[in-house]
Amino acid sequence: MSKKRLSALISIGLVVVLALGALLPMAAFAAGELKIGFLGALSGNVAIYGTQSLKGMKLAVEEINAAGGVLGKKLVIVEEDDRGDKTEVANIMQKYATQDKVFAVVGDPTTGATKVAAPIAQQNKIILISPGSTAPGVVEIGDYIFRDTLLDSVGAPAIAKYAIQTKKWKRFALITSINNDFSVGLSKLFEAGIKKYGGQVVIKESVSDGDTDFSAQITKIKAAKPDAIVFSAYYTEGALIMKEAQKQGLKVPMVGGDGLTAPPYIEIGGKAVEGSIFYNGFSPEQPTANTRKFLDAFAKKYNGEVAELFAAQGYDAVKIIAAALKKAGTTDPKAFRDAVAATKEFPGASGTITFLSNREPLKSPVYLLTVKNGEFGLLAKVPVKE
Amino acid sequence: MVVLELNEVTMRFGGLTAVNRVNLLLNENEILGLIGPNGAGKTTIFNMITGIYTPSAGKILFQGKEINGLKSYLLTRKGIARTFQNIRLFGELTVLDNVKIGGHVRSKGNLFGALTRLPAMAEERRIAEKARSFLAFMGLAAKEQELARNLSYGEQRRLEIARAMASDPTLLLLDEPAAGMNPQETMALMEMIRRIRDKGLTILLVEHDMKLVMGICDRVAVLDYGEKIADGTPKEIQSNQRVIAAYLGEAG
């Protein structure tokens, strides 16, 4: 037999094995279980958010099961790593719907992936709660799609108002990360907010997630003499931008969204990020009773780790699902959906959550935070009304 | 009729003059041998005629028209075909495909043809038939489905010639066609080259094997240090003092 034919036979064999593998039942179905699917990246560039959400979800499931489960059944999380790849997201969502027969999905923490998964969830009448997406166009996909995040449209004006009216800053440099959908959306809201309260955007600059050199932008911004730098993306670039500003002797604070409020912001930024202000729906430093409870449980389960926003939102999503299930008394999709939609003033770890009639979350209060002496500190609590 | 004319052709590489004011005439249906010690500039002349290099000075005329600096695929269209000193076959393709590609310029077919199969089928059959005839001519008919890289050295040399002939050239340039062949193969090759000439082709030959050169060439030109030092019938060349000196000089 020629070598070529041998390798062809091996290939054909490979295909057959794969096909058989795919056709085998994925997992034995245990009758006493209710499955929740996890969507998110556990590896790749956006793994931070997925990993955090999953940790929060696992904690929530553990607590619920310890208390006897829901409707006499135990909750189980089905997890797959979507790596942030959209094809993967679609495949995994379809697998959850068809193979695993989950009754609810928590994910994806990012907007783009949620937009891919949501139509499939909607079509299969599976509740999907995204623990992270904030950009517009998500819940509009269908009446089974929810999210439990603090919407930027609430937070951005609040922080802009505070910066202009309380801090008396007038001139702002606005930096957007062009390859970050969250940032592109938030920049628009910041700009509108600044305008609304009488401030002025004196210069707009772009960076990309993953950049490390911001020298050219800072030199330009310095020449524009702003009172503050508004940055709409995440903490790593935010901290590095402030470091560069410090090097160039530009002594102005940073204003941002909840993308900045993570411990690494202070870790990387050090003294350069002192005095930054931002909003968040969740404040580990000034916890409410519910948040305190969650933080302690989280630290206990994960070797003293401090929970981040996405963990709290993943945790809340599972808790909301369990509560709604209890209230509906059935997993019938319609009744269950209505119960989720009726969630009102749910006392979550990431804030108090109400789903509005358009399924957008209303979270109150919004925390305005600052960095003081190398720690996050509370500036104000802004209650949010419908 | 003059097929190829080199008029005061010069090629410099940086400070080095590889070919210096060489004149050469090639008449229709003639076999001209180009010889000379290593580094005399034979292959450089070859590469200028086939469009790989553009001469630094002088003119190259093919059928009376200047061809300086024309790209090699255009020269092939005009009727110049070549083989390579260090064999350049399409190794992973079959012997038959190699010759079919040789016939590229003498056949039609584009994307549209490839997609609308019917008219292309007839053309394909014609291409294959022609290619097979060249293979038969070079004694390779039995090997048509072999991969070119699996052929023996001598067979590869002959395949190169078959492939070059498939472009229906007026002028065929053979770059050391007998290199690496054993005496029997060389004898057979001489016979083949004669038969190619009998088909009406004009042949320019660079070769080290003096037996082959003296055996089949109508005329021989000798290069040394980039200059032509002699030009004449094999007999004249063999008794030319400068040529003998050049070769002996090299040997000593």
Added chain:
Amino acid sequence: MINAYYLQVLTIMGINVIMALGLNLITGVTGQLSLGHAAFMSIGAYAAAILTLNYGAPFWLALLFGALVAAFFGVLLGFPTLRLSGDYLAIATMGFGEITRVILLNLDIAGRALGISGIPHSSNFSTVWILAVLSIVTMVFVGNSRLGRAFLAIREDEIAAEAMGVNSTYYKIQAFALGSFFAGLGGGLYAHYITYLNPSDFGFMKSIEILNMVVLGGMGSIPGTILGAGVLTAVPEVLRAVREYRMLFYGGLLVFMMIFKPNGLLGGVHFSTIRNWLIRIFKGSAGSPAGGSRGGTGAGEDAKTRVQEG
């Protein structure tokens, strides 16, 4: 047995087959390493999506449009860069891929970083596989034609190809245009299947993913490319371990294949070869004249001749 999940995996497999065939034509058949295939895919995807979303064009028209726009950019990139050889070309295509991504991030009509969402879900299993089969047939036809031989000649030896009268620049551009056409077609199908586009989904790694399909299956081999696309779409679904270590696996796979099997699993295998094996298997191997002394191709041709005679 075929549920929505399998159907979806098979559909995505079909899209990958189309795109991988496009790259195979450029890299496998013509020998020009392209590291920007995802860019052509994104161009096709965005063009098609914009046409259906903003202009209400019918799906098939949008697909064709996307593919043609991608082909147009293939030519545009081809004209200047194809004079470059080997690794320089590879780097230029990679640069083109990055530039395309940055431009998409700056285009309002492409939704910038927010991408395009809400694209109609028009692709399905049958449209994708009808087009995949058409693509395969096209590739086979091209492969057995004067055009295909010119591509192959360039891959094997560009200087010799030129000496045989093949205008290599002209044919390389054609290969790029055709290959990009299929990348664009795949992109259009992808856009109308996933229904959401974002520039970050068409980065360098996507190009590498498609390249891996071609390399694994066998550069230049159509059945090989199909196999490669099929395996690399299915494996992560079946083997969880592969999904988690996927990129690690992809990197290692490239090195491994280059060292131990540079021709891929089915390198040098064509449909005709497979047909001949099948004929041989069903007719029995008794009285085989070739005796299998040489490569499979030679033996196969003998079988074919026998069948034609018989």
Added chain:
Amino acid sequence: MFLQQLINGVTLGSTYALIALGYTMVYGIILLINFAHGEIYMVGSFIALILVVSYKVNIVAAFFAAMLGCMILGVLMERIAYRPLRHKNSNRLSALISAIGVSIFLSNLVLMLRGPQTTRFPDVIEYQFYSIGPAQISNLQILIIVISAALMLGLQYIVMRTKVGKAMRATSMDMQTAYLMGINVNRIVAITFAIGSSLGAAAGVLVGIYFNAVSPLMGTMAGMKAFTAAVLGGIGSIPGAMLGGVLLGVAEVLGVAYLSSSYRDAIAFGILIIILLIKPSGILGQRALKKV
């Protein structure tokens, strides 16, 4: 502001130049775009980071340890992924694909081990600023520019003046002949990788210190930019890598300053494509005639 931007550009360009030196060296000897060089740079950065943070090693010692570590990594990489190909006489595309494979493997290995987040590189050097007219330059910027230039000169010396360098040049001209002349080609290629990789590590550590940030994903983009720099200057030419790096850095910064910051990466790759078209041999490169 222009002067300040120029300083920004030269500093950024010096970091590109540092990485580009490794590319140009390997390409010069074995005509391979060592795609994984960007990853070597990233690994170098991490080695120094871990030593400084977890083991409290002095930064100078960590710098040399990183160079040593990457030297070993580079030699290993050459041994595993490139040498078998060279011996098989396979075509150059195979080697390039193999290099891409190594690059993907390394970056994802570190990604899995460390996670995707950016880690802070501690401030190991106290900042000082010097004024030049309206602009200012920091001691760290001067350090980066000086070290880049010094390494370039050192490398130039090795290649042009030492016996090993002579063997390298011979190998680059004709590997076969060099082998026949008694040069241990494998050893020379390994040395080339060793030097090139240690330069990459040096770049990684310096850039880590300068930008205070290290991440598993930093190698890919930096590698692509540095390669662009090497091509711009004339790949294979050591002074060319330096020149190309600085020019690219300045072009990028001026592009941000006077055109638009949102097209930043497109500017760099646009330059790459234009250079490849107009003068593929780069500014200081020589064009080789193809042999037939």
